[in-house]
Structures are given as structure tokens and as C-alpha cells.
Amino acid sequence: MSTDTVNKDILRGGQFLVKETNCEDVFTLEDLSEEQRMMRDSTKEFVDRELWAHWERFENKDYAYTEECMRKAGELGLLSVAVPESYGGMGMGFVSTMLVCDYISGATGSFSTAFGAHTGIGTMPITLYGTEEQKQKYVPRLASGEWFGAYCLTEPGAGSDANSGKTKAVLSADGKSYSITGQKMWISNAGFCNMFIVFARIEDDKNITGFILENDPANGISMGDEEKKLGIHSSSTRQVFFNETKVPVENMLSERGNGFKIAMNALNVGRIKLAAACLDAQRRVIGEATKYANERIQFKTPIMNFGAIKSKIATMATNCYADESASYRAAKNIEDRIAMREAAGNTHQEAELKGVEEYAIECSILKVAVSEDVQSCTD
Numbered sequence: 001m002s003t004d005t006v007n008k009d010i011l012r013g014g015q016f017l018v019k020e021t022n023c024e025d026v027f028t029l030e031d032l033s034e035e036q037r038m039m040r041d042s043t044k045e046f047v048d049r050e051l052w053a054h055w056e057r058f059e060n061k062d063y064a065y066t067e068e069c070m071r072k073a074g075e076l077g078l079l080s081v082a083v084p085e086s087y088g089g090m091g092m093g094f095v096s097t098m099l100v101c102d103y104i105s106g107a108t109g110s111f112s113t114a115f116g117a118h119t120g121i122g123t124m125p126i127t128l129y130g131t132e133e134q135k136q137k138y139v140p141r142l143a144s145g146e147w148f149g150a151y152c153l154t155e156p157g158a159g160s161d162a163n164s165g166k167t168k169a170v171l172s173a174d175g176k177s178y179s180i181t182g183q184k185m186w187i188s189n190a191g192f193c194n195m196f197i198v199f200a201r202i203e204d205d206k207n208i209t210g211f212i213l214e215n216d217p218a219n220g221i222s223m224g225d226e227e228k229k230l231g232i233h234s235s236s237t238r239q240v241f242f243n244e245t246k247v248p249v250e251n252m253l254s255e256r257g258n259g260f261k262i263a264m265n266a267l268n269v270g271r272i273k274l275a276a277a278c279l280d281a282q283r284r285v286i287g288e289a290t291k292y293a294n295e296r297i298q299f300k301t302p303i304m305n306f307g308a309i310k311s312k313i314a315t316m317a318t319n320c321y322a323d324e325s326a327s328y329r330a331a332k333n334i335e336d337r338i339a340m341r342e343a344a345g346n347t348h349q350e351a352e353l354k355g356v357e358e359y360a361i362e363c364s365i366l367k368v369a370v371s372e373d374v375q376s377c378t379d
Contacts, residue, residue, distance in 0.1 A: 001215075003200055004273070005275070006366060009022065009025060010333060010336050010337060010340070011333065011358040012358065013358045013360060013361050013362060014361040014362070016362075019094065023126060025331030026329050027328055027329055027331070027333075028325060028328060028329075029324065029328055031215075031332075032095075032099070036095065036096055036099055039081075039092075039096060039099060039100065040099050040100075040103055042044070042076070043078060043100050043103040043104050044103050045073070045098075046073065046076060046078065046104070047103065047104055047106065047107045047198070047280075048071060048107075050069050051107035051108050051111055052071060052107040052108075052284075053181070053190035055107060055108055057234070058108040058110040058111065058233065058234040059233055059234075060233070060234075061226075061233045061234055062116075062234050063191055063192070063226070063234055063236050064366070065204075065234065066110055066111055066114050066192075066234045066235065066376055067114075067148075067192045067341065068234075069111055070111075070114055070115065070118065070145060070148060071145045073104070073115065073145060073147075074144050074145015074146070075144075075145060078100055078104060078115075079118065079119055079123075079142070079143055079144070079145050080143035080144065081096055081097050081100050081119075082097040082119065082127075083096075083125065083142075084125060084145040084348060085121065087127065087135050087136065087139035087140055087228060088139065088143045088144060089143045090149060093335045093338075093339075094331050094332075094334045094335035094338060094352075094355075095328065095331045095332055095335050097331075098272070098273065098327065098328065098331040099276075101115075101116065101273045101276040101277055102276040102277065102279045102280055102327075103280050105277035105278070105279075105280060105281065106279070106280025106281045106283065106284050107195070107233055107280075107281075107284070109232040109235070110232045110233060110234035110235045111234075112232075113188055113232050113235040114188065114189055114235055114236070115273070115295050116270070116273060116277060117149075117150060117151060117188035117189050117348075118142070118148050118149050118150075118189060118329060120266070120269060120270050120273055121151035121197065121266045121267070121270055122142065122148070122149025122150055122151055122161075122189065122193070122195075122197065123139065123142045123143070123149050123152075124189045124266055124269060125197050125210065125253060125262050125266050126138055126139055126142075126197070126212065126253070127349070128262075128265070128266075128349045128352060128353055129210070129254040129258070129262050129349070130212070130251075130253060130254075130255050131290035133250070133262070134212060134250075134251070134253070138212060141194075142195070147193075147194035147195055148189055148192055148193045148194055149189065149193055149194070149195050149196070149197065150187050150188060150189040150190050150195070150196050150197070150215075150240075151187070151188070151196070151197045151266070152184040152194035152196045152197065152198040152199065152213075152240055152376075153165070153184070153199050153263055154184060154185055154186050154187075154189055154192060155182065155183060155184055155185060156183065156185055156226045160373075162199075162208075162260060162263050162264070163207060163208055163260045163263075165182070165199060165200070165201060166182060166201070167180065167181065167182025167183070167184065167198070167199065167201065167208075167242065168181050168182060168198040168200055168201055168202075169200035169201065169202045169209060169211065169247075170179070170202075171202070171249075172246075173236035175249065176248065176249060177246045177247060177248050177249060178200075178211065178246070178249065179244045179245065179246055180198060180200050180211065180213070180242045180244075180245045180246075180247060180363050181242055181243055181244055181245070182200060182241075182242055183239065183240075183241050183242075184198070184239065184240045184241075184242075185239045185240075186227070186237055186239075187221060187237065187238055187239070187240050188235055188237055189235075189236055189242050190223055190236055190237065190239075191223070191226060191236030191238055192236055193215055194214065194215050195212065195213065195214050195215060196212075196213045196215060197210060197213075197253065198210070198211045198213045198242070199211075199259045199262075199263060200249075200259075200274065202256060202257075204367055205256065205257050206257065207253045207257040207258070207259060207260040207261075208257075208259035208260055208263070209253075209255075209256050209257055209258065209259045210253035210254060210258065210259040210262045210263075211247050211251055211252055211253060212247075212249050212251040213245065213251065215240075219245050219246055220242060220243040220244050220245040220246070221240065221241070221242060222240075222241045222243070223239060223240050223245075224238050224239035224240075225238070225242075225373045226238055226314050227239075232304050242326070248271075254326075265353055265356070267356060268356050268357060268363050269356050269359075269363075270343070271354075271363040271364055271367035272327065272331065272334075272359075272362070272363040272366050272367070273331060274367050274370075274371060275323070275363075275366035275367055275370035275371070276327055276331075276371070278323070278373070278374035279320070279323060279324055279327060279370065279374075281374050281377075281378070282316065282320040282323065282373065282374050282377045283320060284320070285314055285316070285374075285377050285378050286316050286317055286320060286377065288314065289312075289313060289316065290304070290313055293309050293313065311376075315376075316376075316377045318372070319373040319376065319377065322373075323366075323369065323370040323373050326362075326365075326366060326369075326370075327366055327370065330359055330362040330363070330366060333359055333362070334355050334356055334358070334359050335355075337354075337355040337358050338351045338352050339351075339361070341354055341355060
């Protein structure tokens with residue numbers, strides 16, 4: 001950790017509302033390192049070549065192409081940015097993770113959803129809560145794109161109220177495995193995943209428990225048809241049914257009853273990454289809208305010369321700038337807090353969990369604000 005991080009007066013979560021900040025302590029995109037700029041440029045090149053140039057395939061429910069692009073992203077290392085080096089990843093900081101999420105998500109929501117579900121809630125619970133054996137077995141495959149992950153939390157009666165799920169896990173008589181029975185819905189990547197993070201309740205426990213479950217149809221796993229959605233057409237989204245599906249006891253994730261905590265912490269990280277995933281879409285829309293407004297002639301003048309159009313473009317650009325600034329400021333605050341915790345003796349897992357948890361307020365604000373702004377921008 002650098003001396004700068006030690007000496008910097010880092011705001012605690014939510015303190016931006018009540019405490020002054022030195023401008024030198026606010027991270028902006030101009031502060032990116034050379035390595036981060038190269039990563040941003042290579043990500044953008046991949047998106048322009050593989051995603052933006054073929055957007056119609058994503059609009060036409062080409063699920064196979066989404067999977068193909070995910071494998072290509074894995075080959076380029078884009079799925080492994082946040083994964084520690086000891087498990088086949090790049091082991092880069094939180095800002096770099098945000099940067100790739102930002103620039104890989106601007107061309108199509110279908111790919112963005114697949115990418116986010118895999119790298120975030122599909123992989124992160126294992127890197128943060130898994131045993132050493134679980135991490136060695138599963139994370140390198142997920143980081144490389146050899147395997148893809150999915151996250152099974154939502155049920156017909158359990159969405160925002162995540163801990164109310166009815167899926168049951170019953171211990172076998174010999175104590176060697178659990179039998180999982182239940183229904184999950186709106187599961188991203190279900191159609192091509194190799195592994196699920198599944199949440200179920202053991203007996204009458206107050207809290208749910210997490211499990212790592214390999215996708216084997218012969219093991220009592222079946223799926224509904226692809227959901228017919230208003231958007232993200234090539235994001236595989238299915239119901240998943242478990243019928244006495246066996247999972248070894250050693251595949252329990254963390255401790256019994258710890259599933260609710262895993263789910264909430266995974267979603268905290270997901271909130272700020274969702275904000276990042278809405279940034280490059282705004283940049284691209286602003287660019288296309290500006291180009292069109294300069295080409296479209298009405299009353300013998302480009303419509304860009306009209307006050308109403310200027311006002312719309314200005315509002316779009318202003319919101320994008322504010323969203324970008326707030327997202328990367330929070331990301332660097334999280335990265336610095338993680339570094340401080342590691343320097344204080346926390347493990348990487350503990351430091352990352354607590355570092356993100358510290359800024360849960362900012363993560364929640366950014367998810368709502370930036371997703372609203374990308375909608376307004378495209379409108």
C-alpha cells in the first residue's frame with residue numbers, strides 16, 4: 001500500500017454529506033495509471049469489434065453468440081480482473097474492476113448482464129467466502145471462461161425479501177450430502193452455466209445457507225424455457241428447478257445459516273458495478289445523438305442549432321459527467337479502504353467485504369441514480 005493511501009484522509013461511508021473533502025483526495029478518471037488506460041482501451045476495442053458491430057445478433061436472441069463472446073472475454077482475461085492471482089486471476093484493484101465493467105457494458109445489455117452475473121454474483125461469493133479447496137477447484141475455471149457461473153437466489157415468493165426463500169436442503173442419513181429441492185426464477189446465465197451458487201434453508205433455520213452446485217441435469221436439475229423479456233433479449237434468463245439434487249457437504253459455502261449475509265454482501269458490490277455498467281452506454285448514446293443532431297437538417301439548419309436539442313444534449317452530458325465522477329470517486333474510496341484493512345492485518349476476503357460494506361450507502365445511491373440517468377439519456 002502506498003504512503004499516499006496511509007496519509008489520505010479517507011471519508012467513511014456516507015460522510016460526503018457532512019464533511020468537507022480535499023480536492024486532491026478525490027479520484028477521477030484522469031488519475032488512471034498507464035496500465036489501467038491500456039486495459040480500458042483493450043476492453044473498448046473488444047466491445048467495438050465483437051459487440052457493438054453485431055448488436056443486431058443480441059437483439060435477435062442469439063444466445064449462442066452471447067456465450068461465444070463470453071468465452072472470448074475469458075481468453076482476453078476480462079473475466080479475471082478481480083480474481084486474486086493465486087486463483088488464476090489478474091488480482092487488480094477495485095477501480096480496475098469498475099473500469100472493465102464500465103467499458104464492457106456500453107454496447108448491449110444482453111452481454112452486460114451475462115458478464116455481470118458471471119464475474120460478480122457468479123464468481124465473487126466463492127472468492128470471498130469459499131474454502132481454499134473450493135477456490136482452487138472452481139475459481140480458476142470461472143476466471144478463464146472455461147466455466148460460467150449463475151446465482152440462484154430469487155424465488156416466486158422471495159425477491160427483495162431474500163431470506164424468505166422456500167428451497168430446502170436436507171442432510172442425507174450418512175451425513176455426506178444435502179438434497180436440495182425448490183424453484184428459482186429469473187436466473188441469468190442459466191442456459192449455459194456450468195455451476196450455480198444456490199441458496200436453500202436447512203430444517204427451520206432462521207437464515208438461508210449457500211451451496212456450490214455443479215450443473216448436471218442427471219442430478220435432478222431442470223429448467224424452464226428462456227423468458228420472453230422486454231429487453232436484454234440474448235441474456236439467458238430461465239427458471240431452474242431442483243428435485244432432490246445432491247450436493248456434497250463440502251460444497252456448503254461458508255457456514256450454515258450464513259447465506260443471507262453472503263447474498264447481501266454480494267449484492268452490495270453488484271450495486272456499484274451496476275452503476276459502472278450504465279456509464280459507457282451514456283457516452284455512446286451521447287456520441288450517436290450528437291452525430292445525428294449535426295446531420296439532421298430541418299428548416300435548412302442542423303437540428304443541433306435549436307435550443308431544445310442543445311438543452312437535451314447538455315443535460316445528457318452533465319448527468320453522465322456527474323455519474324462517472326461519483327462512481328469512480330466511490331470506487332477509489334473502496335479500494336483505499338480495502339488497502340488500509342489489508343495493511344492492518346485483514347485477509348483479502350475480510351478487507352474486500354468490509355471495504356465495500358463501509359460504502360453501502362454510496363453503492364445504493366449510485367445504483368439508483370446512474371440507472372435512472374442512463375434511462376433518461378436514451379429517452
